[in-house]
Amino acid sequence: MVSRRSILKSLGAAALATPALSMPSILRASESAGRVVIVGGGFGGATAARYLKRRNPAIDVTLVEPVDRFYTCPFSNLYLGGLREFESIGHGYDDLTGSLGVTHVRARAQDVDGVAHTVTLESGDVLSYDKLVLAPGVDVNFGALEGYDEAAAELAPHAWKAGPQTRLLKAQLEALEDGGVFVLSAPADPFRCPPGPYERVSMIAHYLKTHKPRSKILVLDAKDAFSKQGLFQAGWTALYGDLIEWVGLSGGGRVVRVDPRTLEVETEFGDVHKAGVLNVVPPQRAGVIAERARVTNEAGWVPVKPRTFESRTVADIHVVGDATIAAPMPKSGFCANAQGKVVAAAIAAELAGESAPNPSWANTCYSLIGPDYGISVAGVYAVANDEIVAIEGSGGVSPAEASPDFRRREAQFGAAWYAAIAEDIWGTRA
Amino acid sequence: MRRKNVVPNALAALALIGAAGTASGQHLTAEDISVLAGVCANCHGPDGHSRGAIPGIAGKPYVAQLALLQAFKADSIPDTTVMNRLAKGYSDAELDALARHFSEIGK
Ligand SMILES: Cc1cc2nc3c(=O)[nH]c(=O)nc-3n(C[C@H](O)[C@H](O)[C@H](O)COP(=O)(O)OP(=O)(O)OC[C@H]3O[C@@H](n4cnc5c(N)ncnc54)[C@H](O)[C@@H]3O)c2cc1C
Numbered sequence: 146m147v148s149r150r151s152i153l154k155s156l157g158a159a160a161l162a163t164p165a166l167s168m169p170s171i172l173r174a175s176e177s178a179g180r181v182v183i184v185g186g187g188f189g190g191a192t193a194a195r196y197l198k199r200r201n202p203a204i205d206v207t208l209v210e211p212v213d214r215f216y217t218c219p220f221s222n223l224y225l226g227g228l229r230e231f232e233s234i235g236h237g238y239d240d241l242t243g244s245l246g247v248t249h250v251r252a253r254a255q256d257v258d259g260v261a262h263t264v265t266l267e268s269g270d271v272l273s274y275d276k277l278v279l280a281p282g283v284d285v286n287f288g289a290l291e292g293y294d295e296a297a298a299e300l301a302p303h304a305w306k307a308g309p310q311t312r313l314l315k316a317q318l319e320a321l322e323d324g325g326v327f328v329l330s331a332p333a334d335p336f337r338c339p340p341g342p343y344e345r346v347s348m349i350a351h352y353l354k355t356h357k358p359r360s361k362i363l364v365l366d367a368k369d370a371f372s373k374q375g376l377f378q379a380g381w382t383a384l385y386g387d388l389i390e391w392v393g394l395s396g397g398g399r400v401v402r403v404d405p406r407t408l409e410v411e412t413e414f415g416d417v418h419k420a421g422v423l424n425v426v427p428p429q430r431a432g433v434i435a436e437r438a439r440v441t442n443e444a445g446w447v448p449v450k451p452r453t454f455e456s457r458t459v460a461d462i463h464v465v466g467d468a469t470i471a472a473p474m475p476k477s478g479f480c481a482n483a484q485g486k487v488v489a490a491a492i493a494a495e496l497a498g499e500s501a502p503n504p505s506w507a508n509t510c511y512s513l514i515g516p517d518y519g520i521s522v523a524g525v526y527a528v529a530n531d532e533i534v535a536i537e538g539s540g541g542v543s544p545a546e547a548s549p550d551f552r553r554r555e556a557q558f559g560a561a562w563y564a565a566i567a568e569d570i571w572g573t574r575a
Numbered sequence: 576m577r578r579k580n581v582v583p584n585a586l587a588a589l590a591l592i593g594a595a596g597t598a599s600g601q602h603l604t605a606e607d608i609s610v611l612a613g614v615c616a617n618c619h620g621p622d623g624h625s626r627g628a629i630p631g632i633a634g635k636p637y638v639a640q641l642a643l644l645q646a647f648k649a650d651s652i653p654d655t656t657v658m659n660r661l662a663k664g665y666s667d668a669e670l671d672a673l674a675r676h677f678s679e680i681g682k
Contacts, residue, residue: 196613479617486613490606502606507614507664509657523657525664539664543656554628555656558618561627565620574626 178203179496182264182274184254184434186210186238188217188478189466190280191570192485193492198245200493207248207272209264213237215571216307218338219478220563225304225315226348227355228516234307240572257438259459276492279440279447279464280485281432282306283337283476286445289428290330290403297405301423304345305337317422318352324359325421330400330410331366332428335446337467337476339372340522342426344512347377350385351515360421364391365412367399372475373512373522373542380514400425431468438462446470451528453491453501454484463488473535474526480508482566504528508540511559519555601668608672611665615673623677633680641674 178201183190186208194208214235223229241247250272256265257277264272285303287294293301304314321327327349331342346364353360370393371377381389392398397414404410408420430445440447440456447464448457454469456462465488466481474480483506491501509523524540526533543555567573603611612623615632619625623633632640646652647662648670662670 479614482617483614487610490610490613494606502604502610505607505611505614507617507661509618509661521657523660525661536664540660551654551656557628558656561625561629562618564627565625565629566617568626569616569621 177205179275179492180205180207180273181276181278181492181496182207182209182272183278183280184209184257184264185280185282185432185466186212186215186249187280187282187466187481188566188570189282189481189485190278191215191238191241192482193278193280193465193489194241194247195245195570195572196486196489197493198241198247200489201497202246204493204496205248206246207250207274208238208241209250209252209254209266209272210238211251211253213251216311217478217567218305218307218341219566221304221307221311222341222345222348223513224311225318225345226351226513228348228351228513231312231315236567236571236573238571254434255437257434257462259438259440259462262461275461275496277438277462278485278488278492279432279435279438279462279468280466280481281434281468283429283467284432286428286430290425291401292403292405293425293427297403298425300405301403301408301420301425303425303427305341305426305429314422314424318349321357321360321421323357325357326361326363326419327353327422327424328363328365328408328410328418328420329424329426330403331364331368331371331398331426333367333399335472335476336426336429338478338510339475340377340510340512342366343371343373343377344514345424346389347381347384347512347514350381350388354385354388360388362389363418363420364389365398365400365410365418366391366393369393369395372510373520375545376520376542377512377514379545380518380520384515384518429467431464435464435468440464442470451531451533452504453495454488455491463492471533473524474506474508474533475510475524477508477510478566479510479562480506482570483507506533509562511555511562513556513559514552515556517549517553517556519552519557519559521555521559601666603668603672608676611669612673612676615677622680624680632677635678637674637678640678641671644670644674 194206197206214237217234220234238249242249252266254264255267302310302314304310397412399413400410402411408423411417435441447469449469454463465484467476487504494501506526511521520543522542525536618629619632625631647658650659
């Protein structure tokens with residue numbers, strides 16, 4: 146493990162200046178240095194597991210995650226567009242449980258008792274912890290949109306968690322007749338992956354243009370503005386002409402009712418649209434286990450202390466990823482990973498009786514508009530006055546004017562990002 | 576290729592940067608630096624070991640790496656896709672620490 150070596154090495158250099166360093170935690174590798182339970186083995190949770198073990202192998206790390214193989218939302222749009230095989234977005238836990246020594250418990254967490262410091266599994270088994278990390282991602286707010294419940298999602302998929310939903314949507318696209326209409330309903334903020342619906346539309350446009358050139362796409366949006374909007378719309382025109390029509394909130398884009406049997410949607414203005422394939426990106430909230438742990442607010446999201454992402458209401462429960470209120474950071478896999486690392490550092494320090502290091506996060510969301518046409522939005526974040534802030538002058542979106550070569554390089558860098566982060570989290574080597 | 580021209584310029588500026596980093600008085604512990612470096616792995620691979628189209632940064636000499644980071648921050652490398660937007664988020668002392676951190680990781 147390179148990191149430990151390099152930490153030791155820089156320790157040598159910096160030990161004099163920083164006497165409070167984590168020397169003890171590195172030395173006492175044989176005895177347990179604390180029990181950490183992590184709920185959720187996605188972007189945030191699996192990152193926290195790996196980086197806790199990297200920081201101190203003596204910490205007992207138990208990862209509670211029901212699946213054996215995690216399919217990522219990132220790049221699931223490329224699968225829908227026909228650019229990727231489904232298996233290429235799946236990642237297992239062998240690397241984490243192997244040499245790193247993370248314990249994977251294949252179960253759903255059912256309940257959390259923050260006072261007793263216990264997690265109850267579906268089986269009734271109880272795990273106790275010194276520190277709990279909740280990284281459950283989002284759950285669909287079924288019931289928030291009239292007509293859209295769990296049964297409706299089998300007819301009009303959301304595909305906002307990768308897996309069977311994604312495959313269902315792909316099968317529906319393949320069955321769509323040439324000339325049929327794909328309708329996507331996009332939610333109001335906040336939701337998982339702000340550019341996600343628009344990358345999805347781009348990839349489906351690529352698929353339709355290639356296989357069903359008479360088909361059209363209609364995006365009905367509950368907002369008037371969306372992430373990287375100028376870049377997306379310029380790219381849509383350049384690559385797909387008038388294939389994609391986008392209707393924002395003030396144009397009557399907000400969907401207020403869904404009929405999953407007829408695939409009809411009704412907008413706020415009373416218009417009814419009939420889809421050939423209907424993709425409802427629904428309203429969302431933190432994964433329900435966060436509510437069971439009593440760390441959510443009325444809107445269903447988790448307020449956290451910025452420096453450590455510890456819950457603002459329940460001690461020793463840290464929350465990372467989409468479940469949190471971390472604005473101006475977006476709900477992205479990149480940020481969930483960055484938060485997982487900061488939380489691992491904070492927990493490792495606290496278990497060793499030290500104070501948490503200064504946090505720092507970044508984000509970059511790559512989106513693919515066409516196979517050789519990538520764009521990105523970036524940001525760097527820190528804590529100032531007990532708030533998360535974007536560093537002034539940093540970040541922003543790809544330039545509006547750029548050569549085809551520039552767009553092609555961003556498409557390639559996007560693929561390189563995916564490979565790098567998958568290896569950084571699950572140890573996957575593509 | 577483009578970058579080769581940039582390095583000597585930025586090298587000339589290094590003396591100044593070193594001074595600014597110290598003058599800013601920003602104290603970074605080894606733990607702070609490991610947290611700063613955490614996000615770089617998201618694109619450059621674990622500990623800066625890249626396998627993809629994004630260049631690796633592990634074991635790249637400190638002086639050259641710092642020169643590149645400063646040039647990204649100054650937006651003086653034409654056709655940069657994202658490092659300019661990211662480098663602007665870090666102080667000179669932080670960029671210095673990052674360049675040293677990755678230069679000390681074995682290739
Ligand atoms: C179409 C789409 C495209 C996207 N593209 C990108 C992109 O290009 N770049 C990017 O950075 N982000 C992207 N995202 C966003 C990214 O998917 C999320 O931000 C990221 O997954 C959040 O990580 P997380 O750890 O919070 O949740 P997740 O990664 O969803 O992980 C949550 C895990 O918790 C588990 N879990 C939930 N409840 C329990 C329980 N009670 N017990 C045990 N386990 C539980 C789940 O099984 C799951 O494995 C995209 C999202 C979508 C929908």
